[in-house]
Amino acid sequence: MNKNRLHPIQIAYDPRGIVAVKPQRLAPRLRTFENVRLGVVDNSKWNASKLLRAVISQLQINTTFSEIFMYTKPSFSRPATTALLDRIAAETDAVITAIGD
Amino acid sequence: MSKNLKPDRTSEESANALLVETSDMIEYYFEQGWTDGLPIVPPTPKLVNEIVIALGGEPNFLEARIPPRWGNLTREVLAINLVLAGCRPSYALVARTAILALTSSHFNLHGVQATTHMAAPLMVVNGPVRNSIGLNSGANVFGSGYRANATIGRAIRLVLLNVGGGRPGDLDKSTLGHPGKYSFCIAENEEASPWPPYHVEHGYQKDDSTVFCIATEGPHSVTNHVSNDPEGILDSVASAMSTIAHNNAVSSGSCAVVIGPEHAATIAAKRWTRRDVRSYLWSRTSNTYDDISFRGRYGNIYNRNLPRWYRRESGERIPIVPSPDDIHLFVAGGEAGRFSAFLPGWGHMTAPVLRSINGAAPLNSPCVDGTCEL
Numbered sequence: 001m002n003k004n005r006l007h008p009i010q011i012a013y014d015p016r017g018i019v020a021v022k023p024q025r026l027a028p029r030l031r032t033f034e035n036v037r038l039g040v041v042d043n044s045k046w047n048a049s050k051l052l053r054a055v056i057s058q059l060q061i062n063t064t065f066s067e068i069f070m071y072t073k074p075s076f077s078r079p080a081t082t083a084l085l086d087r088i089a090a091e092t093d094a095v096i097t098a099i100g101d
Numbered sequence: 102m103s104k105n106l107k108p109d110r111t112s113e114e115s116a117n118a119l120l121v122e123t124s125d126m127i128e129y130y131f132e133q134g135w136t137d138g139l140p141i142v143p144p145t146p147k148l149v150n151e152i153v154i155a156l157g158g159e160p161n162f163l164e165a166r167i168p169p170r171w172g173n174l175t176r177e178v179l180a181i182n183l184v185l186a187g188c189r190p191s192y193a194l195v196a197r198t199a200i201l202a203l204t205s206s207h208f209n210l211h212g213v214q215a216t217t218h219m220a221a222p223l224m225v226v227n228g229p230v231r232n233s234i235g236l237n238s239g240a241n242v243f244g245s246g247y248r249a250n251a252t253i254g255r256a257i258r259l260v261l262l263n264v265g266g267g268r269p270g271d272l273d274k275s276t277l278g279h280p281g282k283y284s285f286c287i288a289e290n291e292e293a294s295p296w297p298p299y300h301v302e303h304g305y306q307k308d309d310s311t312v313f314c315i316a317t318e319g320p321h322s323v324t325n326h327v328s329n330d331p332e333g334i335l336d337s338v339a340s341a342m343s344t345i346a347h348n349n350a351v352s353s354g355s356c357a358v359v360i361g362p363e364h365a366a367t368i369a370a371k372r373w374t375r376r377d378v379r380s381y382l383w384s385r386t387s388n389t390y391d392d393i394s395f396r397g398r399y400g401n402i403y404n405r406n407l408p409r410w411y412r413r414e415s416g417e418r419i420p421i422v423p424s425p426d427d428i429h430l431f432v433a434g435g436e437a438g439r440f441s442a443f444l445p446g447w448g449h450m451t452a453p454v455l456r457s458i459n460g461a462a463p464l465n466s467p468c469v470d471g472t473c474e475l
Contacts, residue, residue, distance in 0.1 A: 007104075007124040013144040013181040014117045015135050015263040017172035044405050077212035077450035101217065 038065045039092030043076040048100025144184040152180035155190035165204040168211035170266025186256035191234050198312040199224050202456040207474035209451045213316045214267040217274050220316040220447035221281040227300040228310030231288040238288035240435030254284030279319040293362035294432035295369030304463030315453040320442035331368040339385040341443040342421050345392050352406045352448025355427040359442040361434040379425040386421040
């Protein structure tokens with residue numbers, strides 16, 4: 001053991017594995033909701049649609065959306081399909097979702 | 102306090118080795134946050150290499166990516182976690198089979214890892230490998246005392262923690278968890294069972310070895326010391342199943358029932374088959390719509406997480422699971438004692454999976470890449 005070291009040198013193993021997935025950037029933030037196409041994604045949890053309806057009502061007090069599109073994810077726990085994500089991306093400028101547990 | 106120095110380049114084949122300055126390797130792993138809260142077995146090049154060889158060599162071979170962190174589980178990383186857990190090399194193929202089954206899309210491991218529910222993956226092993234590696238299927242089967250059960254289950258949990266990032270409060274959002282999140286691996290007691298083994302029911306040969314995985318709560322004991330017929334015993338099981346408190350009641354899906362050997366013998370003495378048992382349980386378990394809707398106390402509840410064909414009207418029967426096939430039945434436990442167990446599942450968000458050790462699926466089965474969705 002090196003005299004300058006307090007403890008011996010040993011081999012350890014990192015058990016985590018590397019993450020090879022590339023991080024994605026967030027989409028640019030909107031400056032205003034005015035006249036945007038709003039997507040509302042209900043994840044099918046117990047209270048999600050109730051919560052989202054309340055949020056839309058509150059937002060509409062001071063904001064005029066050009067359109068509001070409603071979407072439902074059939075399973076709150078499973079990932080949304082690529083087809084649904086593509087549709088939301090094509091039809092909307094902003095999206096609100098809720099867990100609604 | 103330990104100190105990381107640099108990656109260990111003394112063994113070029115390892116992408117995960119580090120040189121560290123420490124006098125206590127067990128404390129080192131605690132300090133890094135790489136344990137399940139219990140002390141680990143410090144991996145050495147020899148121990149890791151023995152398990153890599155048992156897995157087929159090629160330490161950088163990618164076996165799976167583990168959600169929700171999506172860490173790469175190479176053979177070496179799997180071997181490291183097996184060593185940490187205290188596994189022998191002979192356990193490696195069972196652990197890998199479990200991992201490959203758990204990471205099939207049917208199982209939705211991402212959801213199981215992240216949910217606020219307490220569910221954990223239960224693994225049930227069938228076939229000759231049970232006895233060759235010393236898995237307990239008898240007395241205290243869900244409890245402690247056997248290295249293979251304890252360390253294989255622990256190794257899977259360490260992979261979910263370390264590679265999958267399922268750390269409590271971080272990516273694992275479980276409100277309560279349950280003790281099976283340390284280790285949750287049993288074997289079917291094929292020797293004490295009056296019926297063909299579980300995997301044979303699903304098309305495998307008796308000499309095949311398989312791992313079944315289902316996301317469940319912990320076991321709920323079912324006591325029945327008085328019935329000398331199938332109906333009485335299974336009515337007790339049905340009673341445990343028929344409650345609005347578990348996730349099956351409100352989210353459908355699958356569940357597991359473990360019949361103790363004494364109960365199994367009584368049931369089989371009347372020539373009831375596995376299918377008879379599952380069908381009887383399905384027909385005798387339910388809530389009413391009034392129960393699950395709280396009799397309208399909180400407004401009109403439809404519950405989109407139950408099948409569309411359930412009749413949502415006062416007095417109507419709401420099954421616990423959609424069909425007898427959604428009750429996964431095993432015989433396990435000690436030879437003495439008139440006990441069985443019910444393990445509620447997580448819900449329709451996951452599907453149980455079955456995979457053989459060698460990855461071969463039964464002929465004409467709907468299995469994908471060797472893993473069967475049940």
